[in-house]
Amino acid sequence: MMLQAPLSHYVLTARQSREVDRKTIEEMGIDGFTLMEIAGSSAAKAILSDRPGSSHGLYLCGKGNNAGDALVVGRYLMQHNIAATLVFLSGTGDLSPDAEKNLELLREFDSRNQLTIFESWGAFDQSGSWDFIIDGMLGTGLDSELRGDYLKGVQWANKQPAPVLSMDIPTGLHADTGESMGACIRAEQTFAFGGRKQGHYLEEGPARTGKITYCELPFPNHFKSSCNTFLLDESWVERPPAQPGRHKYASGVLYIIAGSEGLTGAAILAAQSAWAEGLGAVIIVCPRGLLSVYEHNLPSIIKKPVGDTSDDHFKPQHLSHTLEILREKEGVVLLGPGLGRQEETASFVSRFLSRNLRNTVIDADALWALARSGQWDKPDDTQWILTPHPGELSRFTDHPITNDYQRLNFVRTFSSDHHITILSKGMPGIIGTSSGTCYITNYNTRYFARAGNGDVLAGKVGAYLAFGRAPDDSCAGGLLQGKQKLDRYLETAQGLPEPRDFI
Numbered sequence: 001m002m003l004q005a006p007l008s009h010y011v012l013t014a015r016q017s018r019e020v021d022r023k024t025i026e027e028m029g030i031d032g033f034t035l036m037e038i039a040g041s042s043a044a045k046a047i048l049s050d051r052p053g054s055s056h057g058l059y060l061c062g063k064g065n066n067a068g069d070a071l072v073v074g075r076y077l078m079q080h081n082i083a084a085t086l087v088f089l090s091g092t093g094d095l096s097p098d099a100e101k102n103l104e105l106l107r108e109f110d111s112r113n114q115l116t117i118f119e120s121w122g123a124f125d126q127s128g129s130w131d132f133i134i135d136g137m138l139g140t141g142l143d144s145e146l147r148g149d150y151l152k153g154v155q156w157a158n159k160q161p162a163p164v165l166s167m168d169i170p171t172g173l174h175a176d177t178g179e180s181m182g183a184c185i186r187a188e189q190t191f192a193f194g195g196r197k198q199g200h201y202l203e204e205g206p207a208r209t210g211k212i213t214y215c216e217l218p219f220p221n222h223f224k225s226s227c228n229t230f231l232l233d234e235s236w237v238e239r240p241p242a243q244p245g246r247h248k249y250a251s252g253v254l255y256i257i258a259g260s261e262g263l264t265g266a267a268i269l270a271a272q273s274a275w276a277e278g279l280g281a282v283i284i285v286c287p288r289g290l291l292s293v294y295e296h297n298l299p300s301i302i303k304k305p306v307g308d309t310s311d312d313h314f315k316p317q318h319l320s321h322t323l324e325i326l327r328e329k330e331g332v333v334l335l336g337p338g339l340g341r342q343e344e345t346a347s348f349v350s351r352f353l354s355r356n357l358r359n360t361v362i363d364a365d366a367l368w369a370l371a372r373s374g375q376w377d378k379p380d381d382t383q384w385i386l387t388p389h390p391g392e393l394s395r396f397t398d399h400p401i402t403n404d405y406q407r408l409n410f411v412r413t414f415s416s417d418h419h420i421t422i423l424s425k426g427m428p429g430i431i432g433t434s435s436g437t438c439y440i441t442n443y444n445t446r447y448f449a450r451a452g453n454g455d456v457l458a459g460k461v462g463a464y465l466a467f468g469r470a471p472d473d474s475c476a477g478g479l480l481q482g483k484q485k486l487d488r489y490l491e492t493a494q495g496l497p498e499p500r501d502f503i
């Protein structure tokens with residue numbers, strides 16, 4: 001089964017977000033004021049339950065609809081006796097119509113003199129204490145580096161002891177790229193209205209948005225169909241179950257073509273990682289000169305040596321025997337960990353990939369060889385999963401990939417153009433699929449940035465593919481399996497986990 005993300009996990013660009021808003025307003029007749037009311041009231045409800053005992057909030061407001069959301073929050077909370085101090089960074093003379101209407105309502109609701117309004121940043125005396133600061137300065141309407149008093153407001157808010165709660169997106173964070181536009185709010189919590197934004201997950205996004213609370217808006221599902229990015233998390237991706245089979249070869253076979261002198265550790269980690277998932281058989285194909293290393297370290301794993309005892313890396317003359325081995329049993333292939341970069345090995349990889357008809361995970365040095373040859377066209381009906389880290393990915397193209405936004409766009413285009421699946425490692429991890437849909441992770445993948453974790457991941461992805469899971473699902477399973485192990489590790493141990501902790 002291919003991945004099927006729930007719509008609560010769709011991730012929008014600013015343009016897509018505006019488009020869904022616009023269509024809902026124009027085609028469904030649900031006006032912007034109503035949408036704002038739903039957005040602000042859901043945030044207010046969450047604040048009331050998360051922060052009991054609050055008595056005073058500070059609201060930093062711009063002049064657009066993001067400010068309108070903040071004003072709705074202020075009205076609901078004032079009804080619960082939480083006083084509101086409002087600061088308008090662009091004054092109140094030029095508010096968006098819905099924000100203006102909400103300011104009027106807020107004034108009318110203020111029966112107990114709980115409202116204080118400053119009409120500019122300069123007028124705000126900055127004294128007082130607040131239980132929280134609502135960031136309603138800028139949302140998806142941000143279109144340039146921060147201007148005027150917005151810069152001052154953001155820098156000041158980031159220094160306050162009170163937690164900052166952002167409406168939709170932290171002010172200053174670009175909704176598409178996740179870049180900080182001159183300065184950026186560091187929020188403790190962000191309420192994502194009607195959809196998560198791409199910028200929440202890219203570049204500075206994860207460090208700036210804090211906890212993301214998704215607030216649903218009445219957008220019809222069919223308006224979301226243009227969305228092709230989803231958040232990948234364990235709330236919806238099934239944990240790949242162990243698959244006890246009728247006999248060993250019926251419960252999944254993974255051929256691992258990996259290792260060379262000095263790099264046998266990569267092949268060993270990948271094999272152990274795949275084996276731990278409960279496969280029927282893991283078969284390591286190796287140059288004969290390295291057989292004794294694997295005999296010693298991998299007792300449960302079947303070894304199939306090729307070539308002669310002086311061979312310590314793969315060569316073109318190993319090709320026909322390797323293909324013959326692969327014909328013995330149904331199964332999938334993991335090609336690459338620790339293969340090395342000898343000329344002969346690169347040539348073996350190119351020839352292998354043009355003739356191999358098995359579904360294949362292509363990792364590490366095999367990716368290097370593939371990028372060098374540029375032979376991206378795979379044999380028909382064969383599925384490829386490529387697992388590049390950022391350096392490997394950048395060899396796929398002549399254009400530099402310097403940020404996450406470019407990486408996401410490149411992964412999407414490249415995987416759909418070539419009908420392959422790409423698991424782009426990094427922070428965030430991104431899965432690109434042949435349909436153009438991408439999935440992005442939201443956890444700290446930097447814990448995995450140690451040599452060997454890529455081999456463990458490739459072993460898991462290979463194992464799930466061998467169980468018959470779809471390529472995108474295999475990648476998701478591999479990533480989240482590591483994430484679950486990381487969570488358990490961090491609960492009980494300190495320091496950096498090692499690759500064996502993820503096996």
Ligand SMILES: NC(=O)C1=CN([C@@H]2O[C@H](COP(=O)(O)OP(=O)(O)OC[C@H]3O[C@@H](n4cnc5c(N)ncnc54)[C@H](O)[C@@H]3O)[C@@H](O)[C@H]2O)[C@@H](O)CC1
Pocket residue numbers: 021031032033035036039062063064065066067068069096137138139140141142143144145146147148150167168169193194
């Ligand atoms: N109907 C809707 O459109 C809905 C919108 N919602 C909210 O509305 C937000 C989008 O509202 P808007 O499109 O009004 O945009 P914003 O409220 O984000 O801000 C737009 C205003 O900011 C100014 N601006 C842009 N970049 C600036 C910069 N660098 N420095 C200073 N000023 C800058 C623009 O000139 C414009 O006046 C969303 O993020 C969300 O919070 C929600 O209320 C849900 C419904």
Ligand SMILES: Nc1ncnc2c1ncn2[C@@H]1O[C@H](COP(=O)(O)OP(=O)(O)O)[C@@H](O)[C@H]1O
Pocket residue numbers: 364389425426427429441445446448449450451452453454455456457478479480481482483
């Ligand atoms: N479970 C996981 N979830 C997210 N990312 C992961 C996971 N496992 C590995 N990674 C990614 O893989 C990278 C390690 O792979 P790589 O750089 O190829 O190293 P190596 O091949 O030396 O082991 C990590 O930095 C991380 O981005």
Ligand SMILES: [K+]
Pocket residue numbers: 066135136137138139166167168169170171
């Ligand atoms: K904001």
